Amino acid sequence: MKLDGYSAIVTGGASGLGAATARALAGAGASVLLADLQDGAALAAELGGAAIRGDVAEPDFAESAVARAVELAPLGVLVNCAGVGSAGRILGRDGPMQLDAYTRVIRVNLIGSFNMLRVAAGAMAKNAPQGSDGERGVIVNTASIAAYDGQVGQAAYASSKAGIVGLTLPAARELARAGIRVVTIAPGLFETPMMMGLPADVQASLGASVPYPPRLGMPAEYAALALHIVANTMLNGETIRLDGALRMAPR
Numbered sequence: 001m002k003l004d005g006y007s008a009i010v011t012g013g014a015s016g017l018g019a020a021t022a023r024a025l026a027g028a029g030a031s032v033l034l035a036d037l038q039d040g041a042a043l044a045a046e047l048g049g050a051a052i053r054g055d056v057a058e059p060d061f062a063e064s065a066v067a068r069a070v071e072l073a074p075l076g077v078l079v080n081c082a083g084v085g086s087a088g089r090i091l092g093r094d095g096p097m098q099l100d101a102y103t104r105v106i107r108v109n110l111i112g113s114f115n116m117l118r119v120a121a122g123a124m125a126k127n128a129p130q131g132s133d134g135e136r137g138v139i140v141n142t143a144s145i146a147a148y149d150g151q152v153g154q155a156a157y158a159s160s161k162a163g164i165v166g167l168t169l170p171a172a173r174e175l176a177r178a179g180i181r182v183v184t185i186a187p188g189l190f191e192t193p194m195m196m197g198l199p200a201d202v203q204a205s206l207g208a209s210v211p212y213p214p215r216l217g218m219p220a221e222y223a224a225l226a227l228h229i230v231a232n233t234m235l236n237g238e239t240i241r242l243d244g245a246l247r248m249a250p251r
């Protein structure tokens with residue numbers, strides 16, 4: 001899909017993978033809306049776009065974000081990058097995991113992604129068809145390799161990301177008749193604020209655990225794949241691992 005004359009929403013766009021993707025989409029001609037709990041105004045100004053603050057899991061926020069994007073230009077792209085990490089055992093030292101801890105992660109990562117997808121698809125379906133394939137929009141979700149290789153302590157996070165993987169094909173199948181594609185990226189270990197909070201030696205050993213290249217992924221590498229997904233109309237209904245062949249060990 002060509003981006004000139006379209007807007008693109010990037011959730012979680014104020015930081016990490018989302019910020020890098022917002023830069024790439026703006027560079028490719030889209031008017032970018034950063035939708036994040038954090039303030040993305042400075043980055044939005046730099047990109048000539050806009051920012052809106054709120055919680056992706058709230059129905060009203062999805063409506064407001066999509067309406068704001070459509071004010072910029074018809075909505076062509078949604079990239080769901082908003083997410084939270086979590087670590088906690090099902091049976092910890094203090095007994096079973098608090099149900100709230102599990103619910104919080106599912107709510108932001110899975111329900112938040114679906115919430116934005118459903119409202120964005122509604123706006124995209126109203127676009128004029130583009131090109132010989134009649135494309136109207138592209139939705140890129142962010143899972144994680146934890147969806148497949150969840151480690152001890154990742155029950156909540158891995159479940160939330162596996163839900164996104166499971167959402168991808170039925171959403172692509174259903175939205176096909178509207179000319180809207182749905183593709184998910186499952187990143188391995190990337191150098192973002194989520195990861196930079198860890199001690200340097202832990203980051204180095206995590207990087208070295210990647211078969212090739214033996215380092216953390218760069219946000220620009222995630223953004224490059226997101227941009228390719230937008231450009232390549234044949235990519236649809238699939239989750240793509242972006243992980244340097246990393247398969248995570250049980251712990």
Ligand SMILES: NC(=O)c1ccc[n+]([C@@H]2O[C@H](COP(=O)([O-])OP(=O)(O)OC[C@H]3O[C@@H](n4cnc5c(N)ncnc54)[C@H](O)[C@@H]3O)[C@@H](O)[C@H]2O)c1
Nearest residue numbers: 012015016017036037055056082083144187189190192194
């Ligand atoms: N960094 C990695 O190694 C890695 C690996 C696999 C998957 N991921 C996934 O990639 C996505 C981006 O992660 P990142 O590393 O860039 O993290 P990050 O912490 O740098 O960025 C996440 C952004 O999401 C926003 N956010 C959190 N909850 C929100 C909510 N309820 N509503 C709106 N915005 C919210 C945060 O404010 C933040 O700006 C996440 O879904 C994460 O699970 C990251």
